[in-house]
Amino acid sequence: KSKEVLKSRLWWSFLYTHIVTVGIAIVIGWIQFSKRMQTTYVKWHRTLGKIYVVMALLCAISGFYIGFFATGGWIPATGFIAMALIYFYTTLQGFLAIKNKQITAHQNYMTYSYAACLAAVTLRIYIPLSFVLEIDYILAYSIIAWVSWIPNLAIAWWVNKRREKTNISFLHLINVILYR
Numbered sequence: 001k002s003k004e005v006l007k008s009r010l011w012w013s014f015l016y017t018h019i020v021t022v023g024i025a026i027v028i029g030w031i032q033f034s035k036r037m038q039t040t041y042v043k044w045h046r047t048l049g050k051i052y053v054v055m056a057l058l059c060a061i062s063g064f065y066i067g068f069f070a071t072g073g074w075i076p077a078t079g080f081i082a083m084a085l086i087y088f089y090t091t092l093q094g095f096l097a098i099k100n101k102q103i104t105a106h107q108n109y110m111t112y113s114y115a116a117c118l119a120a121v122t123l124r125i126y127i128p129l130s131f132v133l134e135i136d137y138i139l140a141y142s143i144i145a146w147v148s149w150i151p152n153l154a155i156a157w158w159v160n161k162r163r164e165k166t167n168i169s170f171l172h173l174i175n176v177i178l179y180r
């Protein structure tokens with residue numbers, strides 16, 4: 001980072017906000033996918049969900065800001081900024097969907113949201129791997145800025161498609177039972 005960036009209190013504030021909020025979102029997020037949490041502990045699910053949404057939105061906003069200062073220039077910067085926008089959008093849409101009682105849409109958006117959240121984890125797996133493979137750091141970081149989240153979203157897409165097939169099958173089963 002440049003000396004100006006490292007001297008900026010605003011940049012440091014956004015960086016620390018990003019670090020803290022993503023850590024909380026990662027810990028809370030995986031619990032939310034538990035069927036038991038969703039059905040037996042509904043109050044906890046809602047409370048933790050609200051905390052996740054606040055953490056995710058703050059993380060996305062701070063990630064958007066610090067993305068402009070990414071090491072390596074515009075390629076990693078656009079990767080991180082795009083991921084922050086997707087994280088913000090999917091989280092907000094997931095929250096709005098559940099407010100409108102659109103459960104499947106909520107589940108799908110929150111699956112994408114958490115996939116974006118986990119980019120923090122995949123990034124930290126790929127960086128040491130790039131050292132082992134002895135790839136130039138700037139080149140590796142430019143690639144990792146994108147591959148830390150795109151495969152995650154592809155997996156989320158696959159999970160959501162499977163969920164839709166399951167829901168369609170279940171609805172079809174109900175239809176057959178009721179209208180036989």
